[in-house]
Amino acid sequence: MRIATVQCPVIPDDAGAVRAFVIDHLRWADRAAIDLLLLPEAFLLGHAYDPDTIRKRAMATTRHALADLCRSIADASATLVIGAFEQQGVDIYNTAIVVDRGHVVGRYAKAHPNEPGVTAGVSFPTFVQSDVRYGMNICNDANHPDIAQRIARQGAHLILYPLNNLLPPETADRWREKSIANLVARARETGCWVASADVTGRHGGLVSHGCSAIIAPDGQIVARIPEYTVGPAVYEIPSLHRSTPAPIFAR
Numbered sequence: 001m002r003i004a005t006v007q008c009p010v011i012p013d014d015a016g017a018v019r020a021f022v023i024d025h026l027r028w029a030d031r032a033a034i035d036l037l038l039l040p041e042a043f044l045l046g047h048a049y050d051p052d053t054i055r056k057r058a059m060a061t062t063r064h065a066l067a068d069l070c071r072s073i074a075d076a077s078a079t080l081v082i083g084a085f086e087q088q089g090v091d092i093y094n095t096a097i098v099v100d101r102g103h104v105v106g107r108y109a110k111a112h113p114n115e116p117g118v119t120a121g122v123s124f125p126t127f128v129q130s131d132v133r134y135g136m137n138i139c140n141d142a143n144h145p146d147i148a149q150r151i152a153r154q155g156a157h158l159i160l161y162p163l164n165n166l167l168p169p170e171t172a173d174r175w176r177e178k179s180i181a182n183l184v185a186r187a188r189e190t191g192c193w194v195a196s197a198d199v200t201g202r203h204g205g206l207v208s209h210g211c212s213a214i215i216a217p218d219g220q221i222v223a224r225i226p227e228y229t230v231g232p233a234v235y236e237i238p239s240l241h242r243s244t245p246a247p248i249f250a251r
Contacts, residue, residue, distance in 0.1 A: 001132040001158070001239070004029055004078075004232040005038045005195045007212035007225040010166060010203040012046030013057070015065040019072050022080065025232065029078040032234065035130045036079045038197040041139045041164035042094060044069065044084035047199075051117040058085035058092045066097065066104070074102030079129055083138065083162040091119040096136045096162050098127060108136040111147050124150040131239040134158035139165075142182040145189055152190035158237055159186065161196040166208040179211040180221070188219040193237050200228050 006025055011017050022039070029037045041047060044065055045057040061084045073080065080099040085092060086107075094110040109121025124147075126135040135151030135158075142148075142161055151159050165172060165179060179198075187194040193216060200210030213224040214235045223233040 001035045001130040001134075001237045002033055002234065003036045003038065003158075003195055003214070003237050004032070004034045004234045005197045005212050005214060005223075005225070006040075006232045007197065007210050007230055008040050008043055008199050009230050010046070010199050010201050010208070011043075012048075012203065015045060015060070015068060018044055019069050022069060022082065023072055026073055026076040026078055026080065028232075030076060034078045034234065036081065036134075037232075038160055038195055039080070039082040039162065040197045040199050041083040041096070041162040042085055043082055043162070043164070043199070047115075047164040047166060048085075049115055054085050054092060054115055054117060055087070058087040061085060062087045070099060070102045070104065072102075073099065076101065079105075081136065081160055081162065083164070085118070092117055093121060094118050094138060095121075096138055096160065108138070110138040110141060112140045112144050114140045124154070126151060126154045126156050132157050132237055134160060136160045136162070137186075139163045142179070142186060145186065148186040148190050148192070152192050156190075156192055157239070158193040158195065159190065161186075161194060163196050163198040163211055164208070165198055165211055166203065166206045168205070169207050172207045172209060176209050180213060180224075183211075183213065183215055184219045184221070187215045187217055191217045193217060195235075195237075200230060
């Protein structure tokens with residue numbers, strides 16, 4: 001599987017700008033023969049810890065933003081994984097959404113949400129893309145090794161981690177090294193490849209240094225996007241039947 005993980009700017013409450021960003025990167029992904037494009041946690045309308053903001057964004061996603069995005073990318077060949085808050089009945093979930101040719105083909109809801117009012121997910125689905133089985137954890141889930149093991153025990157070869165480390169500066173500094181250390185630990189413990197996509201930059205007094213990387217099962221960081229840099233990193237994740245290839249960097 002040829003995967004691209006994209007470190008993204010912070011674009012809150014602007015579905016049109018996010019849609020344009022996604023379309024641009026999917027067009028690039030198709031030119032680069034990418035199989036799967038990974039974007040950050042809650043990237044569709046933005047992350048938040050304020051319950052009213054979360055609910056507003058979840059309602060907008062459910063009512064129109066996700067459907068509008070799907071219609072706009074129906075001709076893309078690459079599979080997209082993008083994060084969003086979503087409303088299902090009276091519950092709000094922090095989800096990673098799998099979109100293939102404009103159709104939502106699966107979701108994972110964050111099992112350990114640290115956002116007020118967000119309901120914990122209880123399912124741990126896996127998917128197959130280009131002979132590689134993968135599953136997803138989201139941001140704070142990386143602090144819980146048992147969640148990664150739930151994915152690995154299903155035969156997954158790859159775990160995707162949409163992240164959103166937009167935090168107060170002191171908190172962001174504390175997590176600067178811890179975030180990548182968590183991902184390395186999860187790769188080593190599960191024997192899975194790990195890929196993360198984060199936002200980067202400053203917004204409203206908050207900052208994200210950016211922790212977007214691709215990590216081999218032995219914990220080696222084979223690709224990492226520099227802090228404060230927007231753009232993708234590409235790597236060929238081997239199937240269980242292929243030898244480990246050399247990394248590929250793009251853009």
